[in-house]
Amino acid sequence: MTSLFFATMLLSLHRLSLYLVAIKNHKRSWPNQRFTFIIRNCRFCYVFYVSMSLLRGFMRPEELVSFVNTAQRVGTLSTVDDQGFPNCAIIGSAMMPDPDHVNIALANNHTLENLRHGSGAVLSVYEPAEAIFNWQGARLYLIVDTIEESGPLKDEMVQQVEDQAGKMAARTIHAAVRFTVARTRPLLDFP
Numbered sequence: 383m384t385s386l387f388f389a390t391m392l393l394s395l396h397r398l399s400l401y402l403v404a405i406k407n408h409k410r411s412w413p414n415q416r417f418t419f420i421i422r423n424c425r426f427c428y429v430f431y432v433s434m435s436l437l438r439g440f441m442r443p444e445e446l447v448s449f450v451n452t453a454q455r456v457g458t459l460s461t462v463d464d465q466g467f468p469n470c471a472i473i474g475s476a477m478m479p480d481p482d483h484v485n486i487a488l489a490n491n492h493t494l495e496n497l498r499h500g501s502g503a504v505l506s507v508y509e510p511a512e513a514i515f516n517w518q519g520a521r522l523y524l525i526v527d528t529i530e531e532s533g534p535l536k537d538e539m540v541q542q543v544e545d546q547a548g549k550m551a552a553r554t555i556h557a558a559v560r561f562t563v564a565r566t567r568p569l570l571d572f573p
Contacts, residue, residue: 443481
């Protein structure tokens with residue numbers, strides 16, 4: 383019983399130290415975020431409150447660009463029409479040329495129509511894991527810069543879709559949309 387107690391404590395303290403190192407290494411701070419660490423054993427329950435910089439889901443700008451640009455990365459793009467009705471679409475064509483912009487190729491559909499009438503969208507990109515708290519990803523709040531039905535941006539996006547998904551998928555592309563990233567949030571917000 384005693385050795386099990388010490389093994390549990392040692393493992394929990396090791397995890398806590400890894401989280402503390404992760405917090406120290408993050409450049410940005412998010413002031414109102416806290417994470418509760420609970421270490422349980424037979425008699426004791428230790429609760430640690432750690433001010434954190436969004437341990438899971440938060441990425442530095444260069445990490446976010448790499449994460450979004452990973453081949454076959456699938457996400458969701460949420461928009462709202464002019465009457466306030468929401469729409470959510472599966473997106474596999476999102477590319478980040480830099481931390482401040484996102485390019486997405488779209489077919490002629492509800493999402494494109496919503497973006498013509500409204501200028502905002504939310505792109506959620508993620509990588510599932512066994513437990514929801516281990517999912518990695520981010521939510522990008524976007525503002526439409528341009529919608530190109532022809533031109534170099536569309537040609538580039540069509541070529542990218544063709545390389546990744548084939549000619550059939552590339553033929554469905556009607557427009558390329560360039561967004562400015564207004565802000566980013568982690569995939570999961572902790573209380």
